[in-house]
Amino acid sequence: MKFELYSQAALTIDIPKYGLQKGDVVTLVEFLEGDENLPNAYMCEVFNAIGDTIAVCTVKEDQLAQLSKNEILHIRSLEAA
Template identity: 85%
Template structure:
């Protein structure tokens, strides 16, 4: 599924290197088109609750989930990576 740039999506997997967990919301800032050997991917910017950037990472398209109106956002404390 191709996502619109600058949209918010949720992670479907943990990304321990950045202390991110499944369900965390990220903003898509760049699309990386894959080929036969590499899947499509996105560069994601991750913000804390007050809008500071806390991580920029690349994730496979399959590791992202479109947000829907029947989901609710949640806060948690970011643990050190």
């Protein structure tokens, strides 16, 4: 599934290096087209609750899920990475 750049998506995996968990919301800032050896991926920027960038990471396309109108965002403390 291809996502629109600068849209938001939810992680379907944990990324312990950055203290990120499945369900955390990321902003998709760059599409990285794969080939027969590499899957499509996205460069993602992650913000804290007040809008500061806390991480920039690359995530495979199949490790992202679209947000839907029947979901609600919530706040959690960022664990030290």
